[in-house]
Amino acid sequence: MQFGIFSVGDIAPDPTTGTTQSEAERISNLVRVAQRADEVGLDVFALGEHHNPPFVPSSPPTLLAHIAALTKQIVLSTSVTLITTNDPVKLAEDYAMLQHVAKGRLDLMVGRGNTVPVYPWFGKDIRQGVALALENYNLLHRLWREDVVDWEGSFRTPLQGFTSTPRPLDDVPPFVWHGSIRTPEIAEQAAFYGNGYFANNVLAPNFHFKPLVDFYRDRFEHYGHGTRDQAIVGLGGQAFIAKRSQDAVAAFRPYFEEYPLFKGSSLDDFMARTPLSVGSPQEVIDKTLTFQEGFGDYQRQLWSLDGLALPVEVALEQVELLGTEVVPVLRKEMAARRAPGVPDAPTHASLVSAKYGDAEPRQPRPNPNRGDNLSGASPYQDSDPNAPARFPLAA
């Protein structure tokens, strides 16, 4: 079971002081939060992608590459990478490169995002949002698994003999999660490929996403990747922790109730009716254990806890409390309750060992440059020399 945090990199005025972080400050603070998460032993740091104020992470691979250089063990991920408006070819390249520099400490969560105007900013049609997400991922999946891809779809120019470089680290693509809160087609795609499925699990009634998670589990089994209980499920969450319950509620209340998204909402109502966990470490533990009861054994729990205009010192303290007082107990408790045979979330190491066993992983070395990939089976030296060229050059 992996525990970690995810951030959307939002900026808002601190309701207790009136100060607003600059973009420069927020970017530095995100890095500090990720470093602290690494130091206190959290398993995952995931970063959202937004292309409009008041959010800063428009370029997650850049920021995550920097974080990779400053951290030791934490797995870096995204929450989410926009599979609709980004070119899947560029995604394949950027995240393969990030996977290399992070030495495999990378996976990826793809999703449609929730900002309507972003589609035209990147030349896409929101009416095709679901189809874009599905087709783009289908292509990304192939680009990471086939050295040379011929491809034709509805939303971008066809590819002829295209090789996405660098090939994934050890020729093992980053594990992919599909984030979705309403669309069964996305859960279907996750199940078809045996990828992970992540339900955001915030801003909605408790267990609102259970039908979608169950749908994914059933289809995961249908496609023969394992039993429904072995499907790879991730859940979001939102938390604010203090040693004493009443201190947590008092400290968090102004940040919650003054935040634009929650204006007019009652914190107590959200605490009671949604997965939002505000309270002592024990209260956050207890609430998170209800997720396991309701959704079944799952593989990844991410909390959002650095947003809502919290000062970075508070955010760092939150990460500290989560990593030292909440997660160690949850690790033990969830492991004790977990049914036998439920797998952990795949990591680079587990995927390498699943693919190669004790053998050495493939390390693709390019052939001397021919200027194109069209005339041979593969641009890499380990391709089969007897494989016939599909378009042999005239002698």
Place this chain on the structure above:
Amino acid sequence: MTSTPIHTPDEFASDAASRPLRLVVVSAGVSDPSTTRLLADRATQKTIDLLGEAGMPATVNVIELSGLAVEIAQAIVAGLPGVRLQAAIELLAGADAVIASTPVYKAGISGLFKSFADVLDNDLLIAKPVILAATAGTPRHAMVVDEQLRPLFAFLRAMPMPTSLFAAPDDWGSTTLGDRIARAATELMLFLRSGVGASIADSNWSGYQHRFAGNATAAERSVADVDFDTDLMRLAAGGGR
């Protein structure tokens, strides 16, 4: 698209015989007693009487929006329906017919009524028969029902009955209000007896836009409900390569 067989009225008659019909009143009246509620009650009682004569027992639940005002406003802002609002939505989802009644304020339907409609799933009321009713302080608002309530329920793809009910102070002393109520109730009774609303919703369900695990009683909730024979589902499963 797969199509489900069209049900005959006979099947629905036997369906309906297995349980009482569920009528749900939605009233946006705010005083007690409220003429808006009174108008809805009269239409409801007449409908029940006519259904009873036709051998179709019915039950009634009432949703008083005044008590839900805060939860409705919060649901619009934060997207999270409160416990009582959610219960009201589920009641409406399970209704066989709806009697909707609102006061007229400032030449329009009550904002409370419109706000309640705004938080409903688009597919919650598909092909459900509805009696439209409004009350006002002056007969000059008489067209509000047809100009505002009727298009609202048309958007929701409900089936407003041909006769709209409207009552200004003068109407409460006139027997013609009772005649109009009887006409609307008769329309509703005949519509329910025909089973055509349920038949439309049933046989065309996959053609309407839906939200997975939404509030509609026929919403898809599991693998068994989902149509995999669609372009998007084929694309989800690798694109048919």
